[in-house]
Amino acid sequence: MSKPGLNTLKPGQHYLAKDLDSFISSTDAVLLSSNDNQLFTEPEREYKVVHEFTGFFEHSMEDGEKYFREKKAYVVEKA
Template sequence: MSISGLNTLKKGQHYTAKELDSFVSTTEAVVLSNNDNQLFTDPEREYKVTHEFNGFFEHSMEDAEKHFREKKAYVVEKV
């Protein structure tokens, strides 16, 4: 898979941490991992996309309200 052309992730597919790093750096998206803060520590480690969402709710500190953000969010798990 070409790292430079990665502009979306597909549920069920495997990606290396290097590919996910490139994706996050160039795309307006959120990636959640079951690997805590170690997602990018091993560039060759593979992750599987288990869920894909079109947005999420977020609490705003500015107005103390919850707002829906239309932003792609993906859940990945270590393979």
């Protein structure tokens, strides 16, 4: 299922960890994984995109404010 040059992920679709690695290395996005910090430990493991968000709120330690960041964020889980 290797898809070189991914520029977006689609909810409901399955992707190999190596494809997600390539995607996140070349795209300004955030991946949230139910697999903790082991997302890229098995390149052939398959993950399903369960949610896609156009942005998220982030707390600034500098000024204590919360800001909405328009940055794609995806939730993935082991398939």
